[in-house]
Amino acid sequence: MTSSDDGPGRLLEPSLLRDTLHSALRTGGEFAEVFVEDRRSMSALFDDGRVEELTGGRSRGVGIRVVFGETTGFAHTADLSPEGLRSAAEAASAAASEGGSGLTVALDPVQEVHPGVVAVLPADVAKARKVALLEEADRVARGEGDAIRQVTVRYADSRRRIQVANSDGLLTGDDQVRTSFSVSCVAVGDGGMQTGRESVGHTVGFELFDRVDVADLARRAARRAITKLDAVPAPSGEMPVVVGPGGGGVLFHEACGHGLEADLVAKSASVFAGRRGEVVAAPFVTLVDDGTMAGEWGCYAIDDEGRPAGRNVLIEDGILTDYMWDRLRARREGCDSSGNGRRQSYRHLPMVRMTNTFLLGGEADPDDIVADTERGVYVAQLGGGQVNTATGDFVFGMSEAYLIENGRITAPIREGNLIGNGPDVLQDIDAIAGDFAMGSPGTCGKDGQGVPVGDGTPTLRVTRLTVGGTAA
Amino acid sequence: MAELIDIADRVIGWASADEQVEVLVVHERETEVRAYEQQVESLTVAESQGVGIRVVRDGRQGFAHAGTLDLDVLAETLVEARDNVAFATTDEWCAVAEPDGVPPAELDLHRAALTDHPTGAKVAAALELERLVGEADPRIVGVESSEYVDSIAESAVVTTTGIRSTSRETGCYLSASVLAGGDGETQTGFGFSIGRQPGDLDAEQAAADAVERATRLLGAVKPDSARLTVVLDPWVSAQFLGIVGSTLNGESVLKGRSLFADRLGEEVAAPSLTLVDDPTDVAAFTATAADGEGLATRRNVLLEDGRLLCFVHNSYTGRRSGGASTGSAVRSYASTPGVGVQALALVPGSRTQAELVADVEDGLLVQGVSGLHSGVNPVSGDFSTGAEGLRIRRGALAEPVREFTIASTIQKMLQDVSEVGGDLEWLPMRAAGVSLVIGDVTVSGA
Numbered sequence: 001m002t003s004s005d006d007g008p009g010r011l012l013e014p015s016l017l018r019d020t021l022h023s024a025l026r027t028g029g030e031f032a033e034v035f036v037e038d039r040r041s042m043s044a045l046f047d048d049g050r051v052e053e054l055t056g057g058r059s060r061g062v063g064i065r066v067v068f069g070e071t072t073g074f075a076h077t078a079d080l081s082p083e084g085l086r087s088a089a090e091a092a093s094a095a096a097s098e099g100g101s102g103l104t105v106a107l108d109p110v111q112e113v114h115p116g117v118v119a120v121l122p123a124d125v126a127k128a129r130k131v132a133l134l135e136e137a138d139r140v141a142r143g144e145g146d147a148i149r150q151v152t153v154r155y156a157d158s159r160r161r162i163q164v165a166n167s168d169g170l171l172t173g174d175d176q177v178r179t180s181f182s183v184s185c186v187a188v189g190d191g192g193m194q195t196g197r198e199s200v201g202h203t204v205g206f207e208l209f210d211r212v213d214v215a216d217l218a219r220r221a222a223r224r225a226i227t228k229l230d231a232v233p234a235p236s237g238e239m240p241v242v243v244g245p246g247g248g249g250v251l252f253h254e255a256c257g258h259g260l261e262a263d264l265v266a267k268s269a270s271v272f273a274g275r276r277g278e279v280v281a282a283p284f285v286t287l288v289d290d291g292t293m294a295g296e297w298g299c300y301a302i303d304d305e306g307r308p309a310g311r312n313v314l315i316e317d318g319i320l321t322d323y324m325w326d327r328l329r330a331r332r333e334g335c336d337s338s339g340n341g342r343r344q345s346y347r348h349l350p351m352v353r354m355t356n357t358f359l360l361g362g363e364a365d366p367d368d369i370v371a372d373t374e375r376g377v378y379v380a381q382l383g384g385g386q387v388n389t390a391t392g393d394f395v396f397g398m399s400e401a402y403l404i405e406n407g408r409i410t411a412p413i414r415e416g417n418l419i420g421n422g423p424d425v426l427q428d429i430d431a432i433a434g435d436f437a438m439g440s441p442g443t444c445g446k447d448g449q450g451v452p453v454g455d456g457t458p459t460l461r462v463t464r465l466t467v468g469g470t471a472a
Numbered sequence: 473m474a475e476l477i478d479i480a481d482r483v484i485g486w487a488s489a490d491e492q493v494e495v496l497v498v499h500e501r502e503t504e505v506r507a508y509e510q511q512v513e514s515l516t517v518a519e520s521q522g523v524g525i526r527v528v529r530d531g532r533q534g535f536a537h538a539g540t541l542d543l544d545v546l547a548e549t550l551v552e553a554r555d556n557v558a559f560a561t562t563d564e565w566c567a568v569a570e571p572d573g574v575p576p577a578e579l580d581l582h583r584a585a586l587t588d589h590p591t592g593a594k595v596a597a598a599l600e601l602e603r604l605v606g607e608a609d610p611r612i613v614g615v616e617s618s619e620y621v622d623s624i625a626e627s628a629v630v631t632t633t634g635i636r637s638t639s640r641e642t643g644c645y646l647s648a649s650v651l652a653g654g655d656g657e658t659q660t661g662f663g664f665s666i667g668r669q670p671g672d673l674d675a676e677q678a679a680a681d682a683v684e685r686a687t688r689l690l691g692a693v694k695p696d697s698a699r700l701t702v703v704l705d706p707w708v709s710a711q712f713l714g715i716v717g718s719t720l721n722g723e724s725v726l727k728g729r730s731l732f733a734d735r736l737g738e739e740v741a742a743p744s745l746t747l748v749d750d751p752t753d754v755a756a757f758t759a760t761a762a763d764g765e766g767l768a769t770r771r772n773v774l775l776e777d778g779r780l781l782c783f784v785h786n787s788y789t790g791r792r793s794g795g796a797s798t799g800s801a802v803r804s805y806a807s808t809p810g811v812g813v814q815a816l817a818l819v820p821g822s823r824t825q826a827e828l829v830a831d832v833e834d835g836l837l838v839q840g841v842s843g844l845h846s847g848v849n850p851v852s853g854d855f856s857t858g859a860e861g862l863r864i865r866r867g868a869l870a871e872p873v874r875e876f877t878i879a880s881t882i883q884k885m886l887q888d889v890s891e892v893g894g895d896l897e898w899l900p901m902r903a904a905g906v907s908l909v910i911g912d913v914t915v916s917g918a
Contacts, residue, residue, distance in 0.1 A: 048727045050561035052533075053808055056552040059539035072514040078521060078540040094591070095515040131559050150728045186729055186851055193731060195851045234856070236879065236916035237697040267508070269616045269651060271658070347520060384846035386858070390616070390651055390660045393875050395858035397846025416856030417847030419877050419916075466694075468847065468856040468877025470914040 010163075011036045011173070012062075014107050016082060017165040020064065021105045023089035025167060029066035029073070032093075032105075034085075035304060036062050036163040037346040042122065043156040046134035054127060063346040064092040067328070071095055076347050107171040112308045114301035115294040118177045118205040122157035125206045130155050133209065137183050137218040144222035147229060149193075150186035153218070157206070164306035174301040178452065179208045180441055183221040189229035196224030197399065201297045201441030201452070224381075224400050227412050234401070234413040234469025240376035241418060241465040242369055242404065246437030247381045249455020251462075252287055253357050253444070254385035254394040255422040256280070260314050261340075261352040261446075262329040264389045271392035271423055272320060280320045281426035284362050287315040289324055291339055291355035297441035297454040298355040305341035305350050312338045315426075326352045344449040354444060358456035362432030366459035369431045371407040377467050378402045378409050379418075384442070392422035395468075417468045425462055433459035477638050480630035483525060483546055487632050491554070492528040492568040494635075494765070497521075497541065498627040498805045503591065507598040507618045515595065522805035525553045528568050532560040537806040569765035569787035569809075570633045572796060576761040576768040577752035581641035583669035587624055594620045597646060597675065604679035605648050605663075611687050613653035616660070620646055622670070629766030637766035642668050643757060645900060646678050652686035659692065659874075661685025666757055666900050685839060689860060692872035695917040701835035701890075702878060702913045703828055703864065706897045706905025708838050709818075713903040716882060717749070717813035718850045720774050722789035722800075724811075731853045731883060732780060740780045741886035746819040747775040749784060749800070756815035758902050764801035764809045772798050774813075778886075786811045817904035820896040825907040828893050835864040836915060838878060853881040876917035880910075888912050 017034050024032035041057040061078040062085060073095035077088040122130075137153040156179070163173040180201030187194050198221040200212050243251060259270040272280065281287075291309030293299050300309050305327045313321050325333075326341030329352060342353035370378060383397025395417045402409045438456035480495040487493040504516040523546060524537040534556025536549045560566075602618035622644035629637045647664035663681030665674045704712060724730035732740055741747075751760050751769035763769050765787055773781050784800035785793065786809050801809035829837060839861040847856040856879040863870040880888070893907030 044559070050563055051559060052561075052563075053535050054556035054559050055808070056536040056549075056556060057538070057806060058536075058545065058549065058552075061539060070508070070511045070513065074514060074516040074518075076518050076520075078519075078542075091517045094517070095512060127556070127559050188728070192853065193729075193851050195849060228852075234879075236877075236914050238918060267616050268614050268658075269660075347518060349514060349516065382846075384843070386842045386846070388660055388842065390658045391874065393842075393858065393860075395843030395847065395877070397843060397856075415847070415849045415852065415854040416879055417843045417858055417877050419843075419858045419875055421875055466875065466877060466916050466918075468858070468879050468916045470856075470879045470881075 011038055011161060012080065012163060014109065014171060016085065017171065018105055018107055020085045020089050021165060021167050023086045024064055024066045024093050025103045027093040029068045029093055031067040031167050033065045033164065033166040033305065034062060035346055037160065039158060039160040040123065041156065041158040043154060044130050044134055046138050046153040048150065051131055051134065059345065061346040062088065064088050065349065066092045072349065074349050103167055105167050106169055107165055108169045109171040112172060112174065112301040114174060115292045115299050115309065116203055119207040120205040121177065122179055122206045123159060133181065133214050137214045140215040141183055141185050141218040141222040144219060145226055147187040147189055147226050148185050148222050149188045152184040154182050156180050162304065164302065166306065170306050172302055172306045176203060176300055177205050178203050179205060181212065181214060181217065183218045185222045185225040187225035187229055191229060194225050194228035194231065196221045196228065199440050202295045203297060203299045204295050231412040231414045233471040234416045235377065235467050235471045236469045238464050238466050240373050240461055240463050242373055242376060242378045242459065242461045243457065244378065244380045245435040245459050246439040246456060247379055248457035248460060249358055249439045250382045250385045250396050250442065252359055252457065253354060253455050254387040254396055255420065255425045256287065257354050257357050258387050259389045259392065259422055260323045262323040262325045263352045265323050266329055270389045275320050276322065278320055279318050280423060281315050281318040282429045283318040284432055285315055285318050285426060285429055286313065286360040288313050288360065289354050289357045293356045296356045296438060297452045303339045303341045304343045305337065307337045307339045307341060309355065310339040324352050324354065326350055342451050344451055348449050351447065353446065353451050354453050356454035359458065361434045361436040361458040364431045364433045366433040366435050369433060369459055369461050370404060370409060373404045373407060373461065376404040377413065378404050387422065393419065394422055395419045413469065418465050419468060420465045425465065428463045429460055430463050431461040435459055476626055476628040477630065477636065479541055480628045483550060484630050484632055486550055490529060492632050494526040494568045494629065494631040496524045496627065496629050496805050498625065500623055500625045502623040503594055505594050505598040505620045507602040510599060510602065512595055523549060524805040525549050526568065526808055527553045527557050528566055529557050531562040531564055531566045532557050533566050534560060535808050565788055565792040568631045568633050569635060569767055569797065571635055572767055574768040574770060574799065579752065579754055579759055579761045581668065581759060583642045585669040585671060586622055586642040586644060589670050593670065597670065601646050601648050601675045601679060604675055605650050605682055608679055608683040609687055611652045611654055611690060612650055612683060614651035616649040616651055618648045629762065631766065635766040637762040639760060639762050644670055644673065646673050646675055648678055648682045650682045650686050652690055654690055657690065659686050659689035664900065688862065689872045689874060692860065692874040694875045695863060695873040695915060697916050697918065699912055700915050701832050701909060701911045703825065703832060703835060703837045704908040704910065705837065705839050706895060706907060707899065708841050709908040710899045710901055710903040710905035711841060711844055713816050713818065714901060715844065715848055715850055716886065717816045717903065719882065720783050721811045722783040722785035722793060725783050726789055726792055729851050731851065735780050738780055739778050741775055741778040742889040743778040744821065744892050745775050745778050745886065745889055747816065748773050748819065749813040749816045751814040753815055756898050756904065757900055758815045760814065763799045764803035767797055767799045767801065769799040769814065784811055784813055814902055816902060817896060818892050818906050820894045820906050821892040822894045825893055825895055828891060828907055828909050829864055829869060830867040832864045833866060836873065837862045837864055837869060850882065853883050855880050855882050855885060876915055879914045879916065885910050
């Protein structure tokens, strides 16, 4: 592989990329693309009182896509020799049977500016420094009390350099560095075991730890587990749910984010299909997907089709303004990609994915929202979620939640899922505070592909959600 | 390309005398065809490979992996794994697995009929499935996806301690996800058929299942909250068993993360439950003769008549808990050997799902669940999941229901199983499904 460190756009030589595109177009494809990826990763795991292992990873390869009519041919290879690339290009083009002379491509290099600046490349930091962070987090978490019986701490960094060349003449690249840290604790009490987890992740280098105190993270994870030892069974049935700042992004990710992905919309597999311009939410709801938010977990300079990341307003003042688009779906509809074409790796086809999805802040006072709730649930931290975009039914977990009784936050409740219907929930939001915060880093799964995503919300209330506990 | 075992042997040849080295090498060829509106939406032909190298020296391990088998990368990966050793904490139990004398089962998991299957036939299969689904019922308004997928996978594990294990297998499936509609309402359903060669696949069954699952939910309402007896469909019970399996994992037990840690020999489940993890059962799609450390897999009885008999172990957790590996190391090339069940199944009862339903006075048949990853905590045992299905009234299936949750705890659900059905079905996961009747589950709806 012709690899060099003089910029993200220089993984493979332009002449080799051009030749590969020509091979891919030989059978009559209308569009061809070469996606090159070189990913290096490092992780360190501290578990059960010891540094269990350090892991280094390397993955590099090329995915080649050829489009003709409604059909996409795709092949990938880890063999980056000219022969390996030609062979993959021919495999990708095999689905085309038209024959023909093929198009001629002239590549025109562009360099998009990455939204963030990496101050310290994690690969340049001694492994011992990373290990020291793990030990500190373990020590602090265990120091929170004898109830803490087990602590797992994980550090991970990755550097993903990509290059995209296509038959429209595009030649571009990106250099994506991500660093993350998580602490998980098990606490044991009379009523059994409980868990508490905290994580942080940003599209930045090791300077992450200039602003994130791992001791503070460890303390919060341990306290979460200890607090839950006193948890009462969660209630069951419909009631108001107040979601705390930073904790609620996954609600929108599931309730409507996936349903606004153009590939699902095009197949009528979304309850939001055909509803652009309509009122779909309460008037103070404005939802944004923004891949340009510097440093956030879901940010990048270009998506995995070479399109610059965008700030896309999906719902503005309650009105559905637009869907999220990748190249394929946008081309069919005659519009532009919104920079949401992403893939897990060179081994995967790109599709429409979210980046950093968040609800803009409102004007309510967060304390008033709670005080104004007679009986309900306050969710301080949500877990993951899942949605059926065709019906809009979605669930999300509460990993830290409390009862609200007579306008006050009272007892912690045990874990469980909440269930709702996306279009209903958007209409049932009746209060949004001004205390916006981004949440924890997430990995969004779709069709078996995981990509890093961020989310955020201020404190908000949904008048009616079904809480899936066991108490009456 | 060179034989995988030769590549692994070569890396082992680079080991120094004072270290243990374990190499896992994998190679996979995959074809995926997606049909949409009777055209090929995408055709993917993919070849992947990978290597994971673990080095152990003086009770410390380091690991590195790479997604290519190029010689320079193999050497670089070994260097990286070696470098990582120095940062681990010394652990007297840490070591690469050693041969344990258990002969691997002779399983034939590879079919030439798949390796020779032409791409054109794969395309035709995906198109045919879509056509079958679309024509099956006027209430089907769309086919979200219809696909044919196959893979040919090979792997080899070689260690400096004398393990030399290879395996190869083929697998394929057809799956469809459909939309049923009417009166402004949409419901979804899926169906699949899985096998080791294309001739095993039953497109009509996959289509019929998808259509039935979607259409029988039309008109679904949100049920009232109640405590009910639920009947879990095999698709759902297999997912539930997968979670139960994670609590019987030797690593969770050793690290204080299993709610069954101190309960060996005790009655932890209803007497109707005998739970077996047997990767040597060729009926399981996850059958394998060798585990992730290259040791022979074997039949492990975890629960017998409700009594907890054993946990599953890899060589590390087996050694540390005073025993031995149960042949249950699970991993990908990008990770060190973990521990897990590989082909988990309940010993089935004798009655059909219809007979089980007929005995339920007031209950719910759960056809699908969502959010298991967010609503179930295998450490605390809390269980809460979104669900859809059909109400059961006076022994008969009644109105479809959706947008509700079912909740209990893992501990309680195991005790509350009143009957295991006879309809055992291997599914594309590490567990088989069977209809399961569980009492006293909280249904949260309106």
